Amino acid sequence: xxxxxxxxxxxxxxxxxxxxxxxxxxxxxxxxxxxxxxxxxxxxxxxxxxxxxxxxxxxxxxxxxxxxxxxxxxxxxxxxxxxxxxxxxxxxxxxxxxxxxxxxxxxxxxxxxxxxxxxxxxxxxxxxxxxxxxxxxxxxxxxxxxxxxxxxxxxxxxxxxxxxxxxxxxxxxxxxxxxxxxxxxxxxxxxxxxxxxxxxxxxxxxxxxxxxxxxxxxxxxxxxxxxxxxxxxxxxxxxxxxxxxxxxxxxxxxxxxxxxxxxxxxxxxxxxxxxxxxxxxxxxxxxxxxxxxxxxxxxxxxxxxxxxxxxxxxxxxxxxxxxxxxxxxxxxxxxxxxxxxxxxxxxxxxxxxxxxxxxxxxxxxxxxxxxxxxxxxxxxxxxxxxxxxxxxxxxxxxxxxxxxxxxxxxxxxxxxxxxxxxxxxxxxxxxxxxxxxxxx
Numbered sequence: 001x002x003x004x005x006x007x008x009x010x011x012x013x014x015x016x017x018x019x020x021x022x023x024x025x026x027x028x029x030x031x032x033x034x035x036x037x038x039x040x041x042x043x044x045x046x047x048x049x050x051x052x053x054x055x056x057x058x059x060x061x062x063x064x065x066x067x068x069x070x071x072x073x074x075x076x077x078x079x080x081x082x083x084x085x086x087x088x089x090x091x092x093x094x095x096x097x098x099x100x101x102x103x104x105x106x107x108x109x110x111x112x113x114x115x116x117x118x119x120x121x122x123x124x125x126x127x128x129x130x131x132x133x134x135x136x137x138x139x140x141x142x143x144x145x146x147x148x149x150x151x152x153x154x155x156x157x158x159x160x161x162x163x164x165x166x167x168x169x170x171x172x173x174x175x176x177x178x179x180x181x182x183x184x185x186x187x188x189x190x191x192x193x194x195x196x197x198x199x200x201x202x203x204x205x206x207x208x209x210x211x212x213x214x215x216x217x218x219x220x221x222x223x224x225x226x227x228x229x230x231x232x233x234x235x236x237x238x239x240x241x242x243x244x245x246x247x248x249x250x251x252x253x254x255x256x257x258x259x260x261x262x263x264x265x266x267x268x269x270x271x272x273x274x275x276x277x278x279x280x281x282x283x284x285x286x287x288x289x290x291x292x293x294x295x296x297x298x299x300x301x302x303x304x305x306x307x308x309x310x311x312x313x314x315x316x317x318x319x320x321x322x323x324x325x326x327x328x329x330x331x332x333x334x335x336x337x338x339x340x341x342x343x344x345x346x347x348x349x350x351x352x353x354x355x356x357x358x359x360x361x362x363x364x365x366x367x368x369x370x371x372x373x374x375x376x377x378x379x380x381x382x383x384x385x386x387x388x389x390x391x392x393x394x395x396x397x398x399x400x401x402x403x404x405x406x407x408x409x410x411x412x413x414x415x416x417x418x419x420x421x422x423x424x425x426x427x428x429x430x431x432x433x434x435x436x437x438x439x440x
Contacts, residue, residue, distance in 0.1 A: 083136055379403075
């Protein structure tokens with residue numbers, strides 16, 4: 001089997017030539033058998049042959065030759081050479097298709113009639129041949145329909161070749177190029193940085209396999225680099241916990257209350273930031289499997305937990321909504337959004353609804369909101385939109401980054417919108433049903 005696109009294109013062209021030759025010849029023979037019209041080139045050869053005989057004949061012999069020639073239902077007449085002045089090269093009665101054929105495929109066979117292939121007298125097509133310096137032999141009453149050998153031969157071959165090329169190259173493009181590229185594009189949209197099975201299927205032509213192999217290698221290198229940096233950050237964050245614990249113990253033994261409270265506050269803040277960093281570095285949502293679960297129940301549980309801590313938070317939506325998603329990941333995403341909302345707002349509302357096969361989760365607060373110019377960057381790790389939603393309890397700016405990654409792993413989208421009259425609405429949109437590849 002030819003494995004390169006160059007070889008496959010060559011094979012397609014070669015197959016097209018064979019098909020065009022076989023089918024074109026068959027089509028030409030069928031037209032000749034089906035339509036018994038005379039051909040223009042043959043009539044030109046006949047009038048040229050008769051003119052050559054008349055050129056050497058006497059006046060009596062010319063009458064006999066013309067009488068014999070006219071027995072075939074055609075009309076050959078002798079005209080003076082000045083009759084050529086009445087010739088025209090166009091006719092208002094000529095079919096448009098005949099004009100197109102004559103323009104695109106002029107006859108190339110010999111002999112060429114006197115005055116050319118397109119000669120008309122009184123709107124009727126004629127063929128002429130010169131007998132001598134004074135006489136023309138004119139073939140009048142040409143049949144209304146006649147064939148063109150060259151147009152029929154080339155036309156049938158061009159038609160078959162064009163149709164065959166279109167069909168074969170369309171099939172080839174879908175089979176060898178379009179379908180593999182769509183498969184690679186689909187795999188690229190679902191790929192992540194986790195080390196796992198190669199996301200790009202290595203099959204097809206040599207070029208497609210090379211591309212898939214290069215993308216798989218790039219994915220492995222990126223995953224290895226990210227994993228190495230993640231391990232380093234995890235180690236640093238973990239190693240800091242021990243001296244941080246010693247600092248807390250020493251701070252508690254400080255006699256001055258004001259200094260002790262300040263030190264413990266700083267220690268708690270550092271501890272909270274370390275926990276946030278470790279939470280971000282955990283990528284459990286990447287390895288968690290999709291499963292059918294009750295999304296409404298999960299959201300109500302999250303709201304109840306925040307309400308038990310004294311926050312004013314309400315749930316609005318169906319009590320039960322079954323969908324395919326990662327329960328722990330979605331719980332973490334909604335928890336992060338609710339945590340942000342309770343930090344910067346007094347009243348929080350969580351709303352769930354389904355529309356067009358998608359589950360839509362809105363987490364709204366009445367806080368200061370996020371400026372429009374920062375709504376893209378707040379999804380980046382470690383970015384904080386100060387001072388709009390700042391404060392002493394702000395972290396590293398990882399909460400929304402985690403939410404964005406979780407939504408991306410669900411092939412959904414995260415939107416940040418203004419809330420009327422004030423506040424922010426974080427909208428999560430995820431498909432209610434995932435593909436078979438995701439569920440497997």
